[in-house]
Amino acid sequence: MTGNTNRHMAAAGPFSESEIAAVYRTIYSRRDVRNEFLPDPVSEQTLLRLLNAAHAAPSVGYMQPWNFMIIRDEANRRAVHQIFDDANNEAAERLHGEQKRNYMALKLQGILKAPVNICVTCDRKRGGGFVLGRTHNPDMDLYSTVCAVQNFWLAARAEGIGVGWVSIFDHQRLKEHLGIPESVEIIAYLCVGHVSELFTSPELAVKGWRDKIPLERLIYSERWPEASHVLDFYREIECRKTKNPAS
Numbered sequence: 001m002t003g004n005t006n007r008h009m010a011a012a013g014p015f016s017e018s019e020i021a022a023v024y025r026t027i028y029s030r031r032d033v034r035n036e037f038l039p040d041p042v043s044e045q046t047l048l049r050l051l052n053a054a055h056a057a058p059s060v061g062y063m064q065p066w067n068f069m070i071i072r073d074e075a076n077r078r079a080v081h082q083i084f085d086d087a088n089n090e091a092a093e094r095l096h097g098e099q100k101r102n103y104m105a106l107k108l109q110g111i112l113k114a115p116v117n118i119c120v121t122c123d124r125k126r127g128g129g130f131v132l133g134r135t136h137n138p139d140m141d142l143y144s145t146v147c148a149v150q151n152f153w154l155a156a157r158a159e160g161i162g163v164g165w166v167s168i169f170d171h172q173r174l175k176e177h178l179g180i181p182e183s184v185e186i187i188a189y190l191c192v193g194h195v196s197e198l199f200t201s202p203e204l205a206v207k208g209w210r211d212k213i214p215l216e217r218l219i220y221s222e223r224w225p226e227a228s229h230v231l232d233f234y235r236e237i238e239c240r241k242t243k244n245p246a247s
């Protein structure tokens with residue numbers, strides 16, 4: 001362990017107003033992209049910048065449990081698309097009538113349209129038997145990897161690169177297809193590419209699948225509220241959500 005850490009410290013006041021505005025613009029204008037991808041290639045330098053942003057994410061005990069598998073090959077993406085398609089049909093089978101039609105009408109991936117796909121994984125054994133901060137909750141490595149995904153997503157937005165997260169897969173089948181070892185988990189399958197435009201609100205809200213929950217309903221003070229309050233809230237959401245009876 002090192003002794004004097006002073007020379008590693010830097011002042012940490014707020015950013016300038018324009019920098020703050022840029023951060024919030026990035027957060028609020030980030031979208032999950034399914035269809036707006038352009039065929040233009042994403043350069044290696046750009047991709048590396050985004051992956052460096054991902055690699056700067058916080059991780060439990062500084063475990064850095066992630067790997068990033070870059071998939072550009074069309075045949076490989078076609079095979080992944082088939083795995084998606086099978087899972088998506090299975091998902092649709094759980095619905096009926098109008099709900100099923102609404103679900104099937106949604107585009108839920110851009111695997112073939114996006115020129116780059118990235119499979120983000122979490123190596124559950126990295127860091128050995130004792131990982132600081134993971135002693136009482138072994139899933140902290142999974143959460144850490146999600147932080148890396150979010151960093152990637154936000155950096156991509158700032159650079160005009162769209163990202164879409166696809167999770168409708170039989171993950172075991174996807175793991176086998178990509179040769180991923182048993183002790184490594186798939187956290188995210190991302191479709192990545194330049195975009196010319198983005199939805200201004202979440203596409204699922206625009207298409208009437210689900211509304212935004214008002215923030216004030218999600219903030220509690222000191223203690224989880226009485227069960228009746230929570231139940232009322234969820235009932236209210238269900239009533240407001242008549243447009244989408246599926247969820």
Ligand SMILES: Cc1cc2c(cc1C)N(C[C@H](O)[C@H](O)[C@H](O)COP(=O)(O)O)c1[nH]c(=O)[nH]c(=O)c1N2
Nearest residue numbers: 030031032034107108109165166167168202203204
């Ligand atoms: C863990 C996880 C998994 C998925 C997603 C997100 C996350 C965080 N999302 C994207 C999701 O639908 C989207 O984030 C919300 O609808 C909100 O929209 P914006 O991201 O704000 O555009 C997503 N979208 C999609 O079309 N197919 C998918 O399989 C998934 N899976």
